Amino acid sequence: MQEVVVLGVGMHRFGKTGDAIVGNKSVTELCRAAVDMALKDAGVSWRQIEAVSAASSRFSGGKGWGLNGNDIVEDMGSTGIPVYNLSAGCAAGGNAFNIGYSLVAGGIHDMVLVVGGEVMPKGMIQTSGLDDVNDPEYLRQRCVGMPGPTFWSTLARRRMYDYGTTEEQMAKVTVKARQCAVGNPYARFQKAVTVEEVLASPYVSDPLRLFEICPVSNGAAAAIICSAAMARRFTRKPITVATSTVATISFDDALPRSLAGPVPSGPSFHTEAKSAVMRAFERSGIGPSEISFTELQDNTCYYELAFPEEWGLCAEGEAERLVEAGETAPTGRMPINPSGGFVSFGEATTAMGVFQIAELTWQLRGEAGARQVPNARVGLAQTNGLGGNATAAILKR
């Protein structure tokens, strides 16, 4: 295996259709901005890119077939390079990074562009587009009616029962996230909020409130990755990809993905995310105690409480206390989502795995400004996606 490094990253600030940030830009325009920035950051020309690993969107561009990578290559100039379009729901950006990483690590290509972007439809994501009784998503919406956020609120409610988590403690996660985003020029929301403001925002799905759930956003992110040998031609300070992993959900997961499942014999929460992260620790030989900071998929503030415990970043039932003590802030003992996270960016679904790689890279270079994690040496990234998908990556300097 070749050692893989991140040579350059780029991002288009996240926004909402029609606003002053993204206006009516197409997904290809957003990606173009991110790719141009990443190429410039890497000091690489478009002609030097040997392959593209792209997160495919179901919502925008992609010729209606999720071929977003092909749109980008056409826009940048058709050089005849191979394009891989990866589909994994909200984990697609992480999957695209994993395939790009695998292509370079395996010696198939030396210089690969990884990109994800999205122009999202308004409102709650409609999970099933099919009118088909054989589609479990259709049955779940037709027979029960479960808007996306109810997954998160069901898990959050269970945590409140298991650990006595309060609504105020969950609000404090959002306050921390939004405080981080004040210093992030790419975040959609760059204003701090108070606990009172969070608790005054309406329930989207009780016990989770509007400010505790990520909205949908438009945005894009890109990363240029290459072999460590090739990187020496471009930089003396590349960021090393210690590993990149992909996993899917286990049969005994606590939450039925369709209508029902067997009652699990013990706690089995978020099995896809845990599996991806545990594989990343195992493959990289880097343990949770060596992680300087984490960018995890905070579709809701609940995940910032549950995930660090499940991955061994802190002890079981300890997360609320760490949040209240400021230990999850960039200057704390266990920094989580110094970027501001999905709660501050909104989710441009397929961009998110690449967005995390960009933030990890900036942090590890010491270029993160007001949100910088002091002496960041090793960063962990994690995404989750519809269908039981998850990814993880560990980057180090």
Add this chain to the structure above:
Amino acid sequence: MSTLREPCVPGLFSEENGASLLGARCRCCGTPYFPTPSHCRSPDCAGSDLEPQAFSGGGVLWSYSVANFPPPPPHQFDAPFKPYVIGVVDLDQGLRVVGQMIGAAADMRVGARVDLVIDPIYHEDGKAFTSWKFRLA
């Protein structure tokens, strides 16, 4: 005159002789299923021998959430929209199943005993379209 009741999806549940969900169980490994798949999906089960099983009776509320806003189609509801509770219930027969709860969020408690019922979720063309729900016991 009583309103005609019709299942929102036919063949998934029954209200004859009490409410039940029409699923299956694997004779080889005992895994319960709802709805019925074509074969046993447990990665630990080498065989696959599904027999029909009707799930009914009581269970425990494992957790719950609230739909404070209407979900997108294909969900249908009676206007004006009223928030409803969605339960995740561990039936005594070993099945963890999602379903709407009858009653307000304030009355729900994790760990509460509940019963399976069949109840309307919306009305259209003079008919009540039903689904399975749970009611606090």
